[in-house]
Amino acid sequence: MAGSTGAQGAIWVIAETNADGSLAKSSAEVATLARTLADAAGATSAGIVVAADPAAAAKELAGYVARVVAIAEPDAAGTAWSVVAAQRAAAVLADAAPLAVLTGAGPDGRDVAGTLGALLQHPTLVNATAVAWVDGGPSVDMSVFGGKLNTTSTFTDREWGIVTVRPNVVTAEAAASAGTVEQA
Amino acid sequence: MPIRIVVLTKPVPDPAAAAERLGADGRLERAASPAVINGNDEYTLEAALKLTDALGGEVTLLAMAPAGGLETMRKGLAMGAHRGVLVTDPALAGSDQWSTMQVLAAALKTLEYDLVLAGFDTSDGVGGVVGAGLAALLKLPLMSSAAKIEPDVDAGTVRVRRISATGFDVLEAPMPALIVGTQLLGEPRYPSLKGIMAARSKEVVTKSLADLGLDPATVGGAVARTKVTGSTKPPARGATQVVRGTPGEGAKAIVDLLASRRLI
Numbered sequence: 001m002a003g004s005t006g007a008q009g010a011i012w013v014i015a016e017t018n019a020d021g022s023l024a025k026s027s028a029e030v031a032t033l034a035r036t037l038a039d040a041a042g043a044t045s046a047g048i049v050v051a052a053d054p055a056a057a058a059k060e061l062a063g064y065v066a067r068v069v070a071i072a073e074p075d076a077a078g079t080a081w082s083v084v085a086a087q088r089a090a091a092v093l094a095d096a097a098p099l100a101v102l103t104g105a106g107p108d109g110r111d112v113a114g115t116l117g118a119l120l121q122h123p124t125l126v127n128a129t130a131v132a133w134v135d136g137g138p139s140v141d142m143s144v145f146g147g148k149l150n151t152t153s154t155f156t157d158r159e160w161g162i163v164t165v166r167p168n169v170v171t172a173e174a175a176a177s178a179g180t181v182e183q184a
Numbered sequence: 185m186p187i188r189i190v191v192l193t194k195p196v197p198d199p200a201a202a203a204e205r206l207g208a209d210g211r212l213e214r215a216a217s218p219a220v221i222n223g224n225d226e227y228t229l230e231a232a233l234k235l236t237d238a239l240g241g242e243v244t245l246l247a248m249a250p251a252g253g254l255e256t257m258r259k260g261l262a263m264g265a266h267r268g269v270l271v272t273d274p275a276l277a278g279s280d281q282w283s284t285m286q287v288l289a290a291a292l293k294t295l296e297y298d299l300v301l302a303g304f305d306t307s308d309g310v311g312g313v314v315g316a317g318l319a320a321l322l323k324l325p326l327m328s329s330a331a332k333i334e335p336d337v338d339a340g341t342v343r344v345r346r347i348s349a350t351g352f353d354v355l356e357a358p359m360p361a362l363i364v365g366t367q368l369l370g371e372p373r374y375p376s377l378k379g380i381m382a383a384r385s386k387e388v389v390t391k392s393l394a395d396l397g398l399d400p401a402t403v404g405g406a407v408a409r410t411k412v413t414g415s416t417k418p419p420a421r422g423a424t425q426v427v428r429g430t431p432g433e434g435a436k437a438i439v440d441l442l443a444s445r446r447l448i
Contacts, residue, residue, distance in 0.1 A: 149206070
C-alpha cells in the first residue's frame with residue numbers, strides 16, 4: 001500500500017458486497033449513517049471494501065462517503081470473507097484513530113465487528129436501531145431483551161469503538177457528490 | 185476417534201418471564217428475573233452432543249457468569265454435557281463484550297478441545313460478536329452461521345455448511361476451530377429424568393480471575409468500555425390489524441406493513 005490512507009478523524013464503514021460484486025444494500029444504509037455522523041462531528045466519512053474484485057462496490061460506496069479504500073483480496077473470494085476483511089481493515093485503521101467504525105449487524109457484519117474489535121482491541125456496541133453524534137461520540141440506541149426494552153449506550157472515556165447497525169434503520173441516500181476511491 | 189468440544193453458554197433472563205429490568209447503573213438487575221440457559225446455546229449444545237454420541241468424546245460447558253450461573257449450567261449438564269467450567273468473580277459484574285472475550289479466551293487457554301461452539305447470539309443483547317472476537321484472540325479458524333458440522337477427527341479437519349445469502353457455502357478448516365452455530369443445527373433435546381438426576385453429580389469447576397491469571401484492573405465492570413446511559417420501554421402495541429381479501433392482497437398488505445416498519 002503506497003502512502004498512508006490518512007485514517008484520522010473519520011467515521012468509517014466496512015462495506016459488504018453481494019455475490020455479483022455490487023455494494024450490499026445494508027452497506028449503502030450504513031454508509032449513509034456514517035456520512036450523517038461525520039457531518040455532525042465535523043469530520044470525514046470513509047469506507048473500506050475488501051473483495052476479490054472491489055472495483056464496482058468501491059465505486060458505489062464512493063457515492064455515499066468521501067473516501068473509499070478498495071482492497072483486492074483473492075482470499076476474499078470465498079467463505080472466510082469476514083475474517084479476511086477484518087484483517088485488511090485493521091491494517092488500514094491501525095494507522096490512526098478513527099472516530100468510529102460502522103458495520104452491518106447481519107452475520108457477516110457481526111463477524112467483521114467481532115474480529116476487528118479483537119484485533120484492534122476496541123469495544124463494540126451492537127445491533128443499533130439508531131446512532132447519533134452526541135458530546136463527541138456515537139450515542140447508540142439498541143433494542144434488547146427481545147424488544148422489551150430500548151437502551152442508549154456510549155463508549156466510555158471518549159475512545160473510539162465499533163457499532164453494528166441493523167438493516168433498514170437508515171434509508172440509503174447518496175451524497176451530493178461522489179467521493180474518491182484509492183487502491184490499497 | 186473421540187472428539188473434545190467446548191460449548192459456550194450464557195445464563196440470560198428468562199424471556200418467558202418478561203421481568204427484565206435495568207438498575208440505575210444501567211446494569212441488568214439479575215434478581216428481578218429468573219435465569220435460563222441462552223436459547224441459541226442449546227442448539228449448539230445439541231449439535232455437540234450429537235457429535236459425541238456418534239464419535240465418542242466429551243462436551244464441556246464454559247460460561248462466564250455470577251455464581252448463580254451454576255444452576256443454569258445444570259440444564260446443559262442434564263441434556264448430556266459431561267462437565268462444566270464456570271468463570272465467576274465479583275469483579276466481572278458489569279463486564280462489557282470486550283472483557284467477556286478476554287475472560288473466555290483466558291479460560292479456553294486452560295482447556296483442551298477440537299472444537300469451540302458458540303450460539304448465534306444471546307436473547308438479552310442480541311450481539312453475536314463474541315464468537316468472532318474469541319476466534320481472533322485465540323487465532324482459531326472462524327466458521328460462522330453454521331447449519332451443519334462435520335468433523336473428521338482422524339484428519340484433524342472440520343467441514344461446516346454455512347448459511348449464505350444465496351444458500352449454503354461449505355467451509356473446511358483444521359481443528360481446533362471455533363464455530364458459531366445457528367438453529368438449523370437441530371432442535372435441542374429435552375433433558376431426561378435420568379439426565380437431570382445425573383447432572384447433580386457432574387463436575388463443574390469454578391474459576392476466578394486470579395485462577396486465570398487476569399487482573400481485575402484490566403477486565404470486568406470497573407474497566408467497561410461501554411455504558412448504558414438510558415433506557416425506555418417501547419411504545420405499547422396498537423390494536424390488531426385484520427387484513428381481508430385474496431391471499432395475494434393479504435401478502436401485499438403484509439409486505440407493505442413490514443416495509444413501512446423497516447423490518448424488510
